[in-house]
Amino acid sequence: MSEATIRKVCVIGAGTMGAGIAAQVANAGVPVLLLDIVRDPANRNAVAEGAVAKMLKTDPAPFMSKAAAKLVETGNIEDHLARVAECDWIVEAIIERLDLKQQLYAKLEEVRTPGTAVSSNTSTIPLDHLVEGRSDAFKRDFLITHFFNPPRYMRLLEIVAGPASDAALVDRIADFADRRMGKTIVRAKDTPGFIANRVGTFWIQVGLNAAFDLGMTVEEADAIAGKPMGVPKTGIFGLVDLVGIDLMPHLQKSLTSTLPADDRYQQIARSFPLIETMIADGYTGRKGKGGFYRINRAENKRKEAIDLATGEYRPQAKAPELRGPAARGDLAALIATPGKAGEYAWAILGETLAYAASLVPEAADDIVAVDVAMKLGYNWKYGPFELIDRIGAAKLAERLAAEGRPVPAILTLAGDRSFYRVEGGRRQYLGLDGAYHDVPQAEGVLLLEDVKRNSEPVLRNASAALWDIGDGVACLEFTSKMNALDGEIMKLIGQAVPLVQQRFKALVVYNEGSNFSAGANLGLAMFAVNIAAWGEIEKLVAGGQLAYKTLKYAPFPVVSAPAGMALGGGCEILLHSDAVQAHAESYIGLVECGVGLVPGWGGCGEMLHRWQTNPKFPKGPMPAAAKVFEIVSTATVSKSAAEAREYGFLRAEDGITMNRDRLLADAKAKALSLVDGYRAPEQPTFRLPGAAGRAGMKLAVESFHKRGMATDYDMVVSDTLAEVLTGGDADLIDTVTEGDLLALERKAFMARVRDKRTQARVDHMLSTGKPLRN
Structure with missing residues (x-):
């Protein structure tokens, strides 16, 4: 079945x-x-x-x-x-x-x-x-x-x-x-709380207990029990605010009523008068009036935190920064840090990791189930047994024993061995039989991380790599920070196309980052702006256009497989692909106007072509141009792959994969399905509405401006975009080529990037992560 x-x-x-x-x-x-x-x-x-x-x-x-x-x-x-x-x-x-x-x-x-x-x-x-x-x-x-x-x-x-x-x-x-x-x-096994909630509730409880006992502030506690431990950066108090403080008593009651009397959770479960008062007063976290943290709207939206000793709110303080290896995720160094920071870290990790280790095989058959449950159920970067490996199973057991605490049998079994290892290119885990076994993987799953363990890249530079993923398919991976697109990626695309043509049947563009690509490297662009290297910027724009058109017209199928954000240039590479196999949670859009720019790597022409050839959309020069203007000028981003189809970022025939782990396999299968009889697409030509169409778009933006929905500079940026989408100086009867549109994009991009108002927007986005409405 x-x-x-x-x-x-x-x-x-x-x-x-x-x-x-x-x-x-x-x-x-x-x-x-x-x-x-x-x-x-x-x-x-x-x-x-x-x-x-x-x-x-x-x-x-x-x-x-x-x-x-x-x-x-x-x-x-x-x-x-x-x-x-x-x-x-x-x-x-x-x-x-x-x-x-x-x-x-x-x-x-x-x-x-x-x-x-x-x-x-x-x-x-x-x-x-x-x-x-x-x-x-x-x-x-x-x-x-x-x-x-x-x-x-x-x-x-x-x-x-x-x-x-x-x-x-x-x-x-x-x-x-x-x-x-x-x-x-x-x-999971039929035990109270199953896996994730049992470990997660225990972890939260010991974190609360230790913070109260050690006299920590919530800021101090969350700075330690967050990013340094590889768990959500919210820390424990921030997480409780997020899920709801009022949920905690219910979880505690559930576990204390069903777990055996000798379970460690029964011994550490506590209630706090402060938390009971907060719940009674409606301070249940983000869904209520606030929680351990709150925004004081009466005081100019001041960020505040509660004092665990007095129950009074005070301005939120910056916690003392960890330094050295402890700040970089070295858990052994973290728990050895002198003072409250080390004490708090050990109070959480010692208790939680020992408890998780005691649940195999009671709650789960193997350590992998526990680690996966915590990573996906509580957004931990590492599971409990992966965390133990970062400390050392023998060191953890030694410290537990020195404190007179029980040492879980699985820690004794491990001894001085790690719970995970890589053998023959395969990731393996330590089983209860004392032997290592391959980490199980669902049938039909292909992960690039597994490919990378077993091979060397065909090509590589500082920002990208090309991998052989089998069956005649190559995979182009971005490796830059946030997978931001730069000249090195464009250079590798240029090198990859002739090599793929010689040695492979098809190419998949894919990576296993949190986001497919956040777009062009704006920091690099601003560096060039600051030294007035306008020629270098225009060279980057032209290089991106050339790289993307080289992919589009390559003599083999190109399939892109996004997950997470695919913005700006990340969206444009999808638009130039023969097909897309998108993860369902793909957030796609041409967002350049939000930072005062216009799409510069062929996105305007590709979107125009999609809407002009959409059989369900009105024909003629104006409807497609107006639709693309509406989508791009407002920096619209789809909230799912399904919604991306509605905007034309994906075609009706592009695939959607629900399970992230199956995305590469599905993309590879789609690429292979296109190989037989493949022909590169023909270059499109366009009939665009010209000056009359641009005037119509300007009127629409002026209406938004009068209602306070568009700023003065939004009108300037929108007009620049309209010039591209309507064909510049072209008349309604003129034929506009793909090359003409690329030239218009370059001209428009350079006009806007030279403007101080665009530079202010980019600077603001880089420093705050938020758009500037100037």
């Missing part, structure tokens, strides 16, 4: 989690029935309908497109429960009360089709309690699917199967969640 057999899903419970799960099923292109209780006799579906309406207004958006929202059908449990018979998977996401869940399961048993998977999104109730009293057939079809909030953006899915669960059915759900919903599956 495969994920393709999941043709319709029912989600019962339209709260935050249930509605979010339903939205992600719809994002996968699968119809979903969302049910909840009847609260309003006049509108019996009001709860589910309200949930969908709310999600359409939520930011960040649970839906990847408005089209996805149309796949959600709403109803109620009283009138529509029998319709679960139409579904292949029923997800229960109601309130965490065992009695209510069991009552619902009894009703489901009467109406569902045998063989239909039934899962609970519980994070607190053991599976054997949930299915108590149910038939053998129901138990065979039952499992726990623990999603993390928000379901669209959090990749982790913990799956728990019971002793009676049908293994094939569990695999079918896991495969669907992996390939169609984009989840990384971790198989």
